[in-house]
Amino acid sequence: MSYQQYPGGGYGGPGGQPPPPQGQYGYPPQNYGQPQGPPPVPPHPSGFQPAQSQGYYQPGGSANTYFDPNSAPPPPGAYGQGYAAPPPPSNYGQPAYSNNRASFQQPPPNGGYGGYPPNPQGPGGYGGPPPPQQQYNNYGPPQNGPYGGPPQGAYNQQYQHHPQQQFPGQFQPAYGVPSPGYEEPPRCNPLEYGKQADDLRKAMKGFGTDEAELIRVLAGLQTPFAVHSTQLAFSQRYGRELLTDVRKETSGNFREALLSVARGPLMEEVHALHDAIHRPGTTESVLTDVLLCRSPPDLDAIKKAYRRTFSRDLEADVRGDLSLKTESMFVFALGNKRADESAPVDIAQAEKDAYNIQMAMENHGQSGITGVFSGTHQETVYSTILSRNDAQIGAIAHSYERMYNRRLDVMIEKKFSGHMQEALLYAVRGGTDKALRDAILLEDSMKGLGTRDTLLIHRIVKARWNRAHFENVKRAYRDTYRRTLEDRIHGETSGDYRRFLTQLLL
Numbered sequence: 013m014s015y016q017q018y019p020g021g022g023y024g025g026p027g028g029q030p031p032p033p034q035g036q037y038g039y040p041p042q043n044y045g046q047p048q049g050p051p052p053v054p055p056h057p058s059g060f061q062p063a064q065s066q067g068y069y070q071p072g073g074s075a076n077t078y079f080d081p082n083s084a085p086p087p088p089g090a091y092g093q094g095y096a097a098p099p100p101p102s103n104y105g106q107p108a109y110s111n112n113r114a115s116f117q118q119p120p121p122n123g124g125y126g127g128y129p130p131n132p133q134g135p136g137g138y139g140g141p142p143p144p145q146q147q148y149n150n151y152g153p154p155q156n157g158p159y160g161g162p163p164q165g166a167y168n169q170q171y172q173h174h175p176q177q178q179f180p181g182q183f184q185p186a187y188g189v190p191s192p193g194y195e196e197p198p199r200c201n202p203l204e205y206g207k208q209a210d211d212l213r214k215a216m217k218g219f220g221t222d223e224a225e226l227i228r229v230l231a232g233l234q235t236p237f238a239v240h241s242t243q244l245a246f247s248q249r250y251g252r253e254l255l256t257d258v259r260k261e262t263s264g265n266f267r268e269a270l271l272s273v274a275r276g277p278l279m280e281e282v283h284a285l286h287d288a289i290h291r292p293g294t295t296e297s298v299l300t301d302v303l304l305c306r307s308p309p310d311l312d313a314i315k316k317a318y319r320r321t322f323s324r325d326l327e328a329d330v331r332g333d334l335s336l337k338t339e340s341m342f343v344f345a346l347g348n349k350r351a352d353e354s355a356p357v358d359i360a361q362a363e364k365d366a367y368n369i370q371m372a373m374e375n376h377g378q379s380g381i382t383g384v385f386s387g388t389h390q391e392t393v394y395s396t397i398l399s400r401n402d403a404q405i406g407a408i409a410h411s412y413e414r415m416y417n418r419r420l421d422v423m424i425e426k427k428f429s430g431h432m433q434e435a436l437l438y439a440v441r442g443g444t445d446k447a448l449r450d451a452i453l454l455e456d457s458m459k460g461l462g463t464r465d466t467l468l469i470h471r472i473v474k475a476r477w478n479r480a481h482f483e484n485v486k487r488a489y490r491d492t493y494r495r496t497l498e499d500r501i502h503g504e505t506s507g508d509y510r511r512f513l514t515q516l517l518l
Contacts, residue, residue: 190309193236193277202245209245231515239276266509296431362407405443447484
């Protein structure tokens with residue numbers, strides 16, 4: 013069954029006309045996003061702010077009522093007019109670098125982030141960048157306009173509110189280039205890390221193991237460059253494999269945490285996938301963390317490394333271990349149809365996607381016949397979301413809330429369940445607030461009866477490779493749960509395992 017497409021080809025519905033000149037497309041009114049007081053405690057049962065009453069045209073109405081071709085168009089005004097920003101939950105800054113976002117040395121084509129093509133009649137037309145305003149989420153100093161508008165420079169500068177701290181071997185990948193640690197062969201220089209190799213060998217040589225020295229050295233390897241360089245230096249100096257020695261000399265969760273760091277980001281995710289699929293009971297949460305919302309070059313590197321390491325095809329293993337809708341969703345993700353992270357935001361496409369998602373969740377087909385929310389309807393939702401990059405997903409979520417007066421993640425919680433709900437929330441929240449999403453995932457791995465140590469280790473180590481993002485995650489955790497992540501982990505772990513995880517947080 014095909015779906016009714018978004019009527020018109022342009023702004024706001026039938027006719028496709030640009031907005032009136034009194035408002036700049038992509039910008040809310042003045043004082044938008046200003047702090048409204050301290051955040052609620054907790055801000056929401058899931059950690060995300062609830063939707064605010066926005067007074068938008070046909071509030072709460074269905075897709076059919078809003079986009080009726082015979083109805084009056086929305087009231088004039090700037091894009092997002094009437095939106096009341098929720099109180100900012102914190103003041104942590106945006107990450108200076110993301111493993112999953114490529115960089116742009118020049119502004120992107122077609123007017124930049126979310127803009128229309130340049131006006132052929134000269135400057136001043138719709139789509140031109142207005143002056144800077146307060147950021148939408150208030151997580152850092154206002155570098156650009158709020159969500160949906162073009163930046164005042166190169167794409168992705170909203171994440172560079174302070175000089176980027178450079179680590180040895182760290183770089184920002186360009187279009188189509190894997191993130192640091194995912195390139196093949198890995199970048200390294202063993203001459204710079206001979207002392208770390210010597211200290212590791214000394215800690216494991218002879219009778220007994222110096223766990224404190226292992227913790228100190230491995231926790232100090234903060235970049236993929238440092239990890240691969242130490243591995244190669246250890247092999248060249250002693251003719252031994254570092255991972256083999258660590259596996260023999262340690263045990264339990266302490267060993268798993270050490271290996272997660274010593275493998276580096278690519279091989280850690282490859283082993284996490286293999287363990288999740290082939291150990292008793294598939295851990296779909298690990299598949300979600302590793303496979304969803306990955307840049308095309310990174311996902312290609314993961315699939316190639318999985319085949320090279322285990323002589324197995326990743327997609328075949330996923331098909332053999334999952335079933336039905338969950339299998340279809342992960343196979344779609346493995347098809348690598350996601351847009352590159354450097355692609356600029358298309359606001360018109362975001363509105364079309366929001367409309368089609370709403371139609372699917374309301375069970376409306378092309379003929380307007382309603383049916384059971386399953387099969388093709390669910391495929392429409394996940395195929396739309398999982399084929400967009402993070403910035404475009406954020407635009408879809410923003411457009412959906414503006415158009416239907418409710419949050420997209422809240423509707424997903426109502427319409428979906430199980431692993432598909434978890435996967436879609438992971439994708440949508442990654443496009444709206446990645447630091448808060450990762451903070452909530454860390455709490456999910458520890459709450460309830462017993463700690464899911466495999467998830468906890470994987471999520472800490474994965475976030476840690478991007479230090480600026482990890483600092484934001486820790487701030488988001490503190491602001492959401494009113495305690496530090498260090499205190500929470502200290503209460504859930506013990507022994508050398510606790511000491512190592514604590515060192516990773518520093």
